[in-house]
Amino acid sequence: MIRTANRSFSLGSLVTLACALVILIAVFALPWLALEDGATATAYELLSKSLDVPARITNTFLIIVPLAALVELALALWSLAAPQQRKAISTLALLMGVILVGYYYGTFLYEDHVNARTAATDYVRSGFVVALIAGLLLIVLTALQRAALRVPANPGTEAVALPLPRGWRMPFAWLRRSVREAIRSLQLSRIPVLAYLLGVVAAVELERREGETLARLLGFRRVPGLFGSTELLEPFSKLDFSGILAPFFPSPTDRFDAPLRSSWEALRQLGEDFVYALTSHGPREPGFFKVLLHVVEYDLLIFIIPVLIVALLLRRPGNWLLLRLPTWAGLALQIVVLYGAVSRWGALNDYRELVLIYMGVNIMLAISLNLVNGYMGEFSVGHAGFMAVGAYISSILTMWLFVDEAVFGEAMLSVPDWALPIGFLIALVAGGVAAALAGLLVAFPSFRTRGDYLAIVTLAVNFIVTGIINNIEAIGGPRGLNGVPLWTNLRWVFLLTALSVFAIHSLVNSTFGKGIVAIREDEIAAELMGVNTRKVKLVAFMVSSFIAGMSGGLFAHVLAYVNPGVFGILKSTEALVMVYLGGMGSISGSVIAAVLFTILIEAFRPLAVLKWVVVPLILILLMLFRPQGLFGFREVSLNLRGVREEGEAVVLKEASDGAAAD
């Protein structure tokens, strides 16, 4: 542990001090709460006398407010204090923090039960959350600063230093250190994935039993769909930004006499709405801070804590079992448990299942594009074109052969119900094959064309595919194809996603796959070393577009309606975003990025247009601060095969494998 005597005022301590002052002033001095008779009162006055809030709550808040301020003050003092005094102060602060959280939690449960007048208390609570978030922000900023100071992971990339002043120090270093030490003592990386998965199963079962009750208690209308992420931004759904610049760019129907003033009015209104959305206003329409707290509480109680407990309990048995099972059996067991967890989680409602299906489709799209962009080092920007081919061919086949509908009339084949899944699979594969053939359109030019010129070829192929579909009246042209049977379900998506991940993983780790990477590193050198670059490119492009085509088929059979507009440049951009978010040349990165991206898109859905402002902003920031993506050119290391515990009898993996083979 490094202890440096630094008695100078760091900015961090000043900010903490300022936070404390702000809370004190906000609660005791500012008359910012409107009373019914038009007068105003400070939060303190309101809580202590004016309102008939139940006495317990009033008392609690009278304790909480000074407590929060005290915690902030203690932290500020700590960062100013000499090293010898720090330990005592930090212990004190920790103690007070625990008391604060306990009190706070108690009041909120009590208050929701009696459904008392909550508005006033909510305002005060929002004050704490502001303080909390300010503290978190400090931590994040400082962490970023430290990350920026470190030597960049990629040679040649320049770390971008945040514009923070010199002498900035971590005001919560002790907290971060103790949290990190606590986490290290849990030895999370030694826990096998199997144990985590079983933990997830337990958590999902817990949610099925208790989720509804807890969700009600926390004020959700239903069980949070995606860990509460969709509820989080709901309060902002009413914000309207469109008035800010509209006066400067009037449409023919608009009339603005004074653009500057109406723009200012819009801005002011927006500010009011924003504050309104942040703070809570009654139990029907909770504000952002309230929802945030409830979401955190829900996720902690239902998911994080149970998963951790089960995983920690099952660490030793899990490692023991995995070390004795042959590798393939261990993997198969984990995949089965994963499917069980995912399907049970998704079975709670249709929305979750739909999101899971989108996740699977996105994963397939991302890893197939990563094969070309990440492993082979080409720059394909028209991946949605292949998806479109797969979607259309498979939909046409299923509609034409197996279903009675309006476009192609009666089914060509009368197939018994049990055989329909086989027919669906055949249609999906046919879609994939057609997409692979479309991939030839890119593969052949790629023999001579490279880099930006090949990018343009992929782009042109995307335009050509959607353009051709637009022009075939028999499949609906620009109106699209309606009545695609809703055959995609979680089982299919899971199966095909798992197979695709396995296929790409095997491909890039095979001898043949090394040729793909060799092309990325240096095509001419690869050719000189005996790599048949034409064959490698052909296979890579075809495999990539095959998987994209299959994902398109799955996508079509969950939407029930496809039109060429869906598979435009925006879809291709989405695929690119997922690949570069996850990092090039990383399958696990792409998988994680696809999952994150799907959740992100769902979470931002309430923001409407702003969704597509926030997503590119994230992308730009990612590129500025972490150009290699989350996991560029490396995989997440997972404990899939079990590790030996200390003091355990040595059971060699190879020995047990050999025994199984005998």
Add this chain to the structure above:
Amino acid sequence: MEFFVQQFLNALQLGSLYALIALGYSMVYGVLLLINFAHGDIFMMGAFFGVFGSITLGLPFVPTLLLSMILTGLLGVTIERVAYKPLRQASRLSVVITALGVGLLLENGLLALTGANPRSYPQDLVTTKVYDLGGVSISNVKIIIIVLAALLFAGLYTIVQRTKWGMAMRAISYDKFAVPLMGVSQDQVISLTFLLGTSLAAAGGILWGVAFPVLNPYMGLRVGWKAFIAAVVGGIGDIRGAAVGGLLLGFIEIFVPAYGKSIGISSTWRDPVAFGLLLIILVVRPTGLFGVARRQKV
């Protein structure tokens, strides 16, 4: 014959618009080796600044054009300084992805901040007059667009070929490591490139708005991609190539539906045919019409 001349003029008009936008792509690529995917949206911003100039400020055509070119040029330089410059040492692809993000940010940000109503220029910005010359009707809008585009191109060509700044730009695109050693500020040259390229796109945006009077935040998407394709077909990095590529794209887009009807190709086949032809050109000449293959050493 009249029909041909009519279509020829239409194609010239569309082609010069594409060429104006393609020039910006090509210049930026020449200097930075960066595909500036935000360029289509910069073109859109140019058209919107035109709305600001012509309606909000009530300016006539030429001042509106100049104002929009200046504002858009400043926007382009700002984008370069904020988003691309920190990534100059990073891998090329991260800059391209950033450019994609900037493009999305511009179009959706503008949509969020201004609302979804379509915009258009006032009728009297350029009062349309149609002249009839032996069965060929020529509107003054077409003439203005073609002449202005030609003038702008000639001006740009002169700057790039005849001035010291132009020489610096060509030098950086030839060898970007040696040029700073000669005392030429790389940053300034890059900023100048962005200024010129984006202001040309702004001119293209205003002329586009005059010719096709519906403006919305997504208008840059399709036009931008097409101009990019034009730049690549001409041989990206070469401004003559960009002009030729733009004109070529314009001619294909107009003449395919105009003469395709007789052989059963309806006007909706315009895009697939245009892109198919461009694909063939790229397969035959992988570095575009004017592009020079960079020799790769092992």
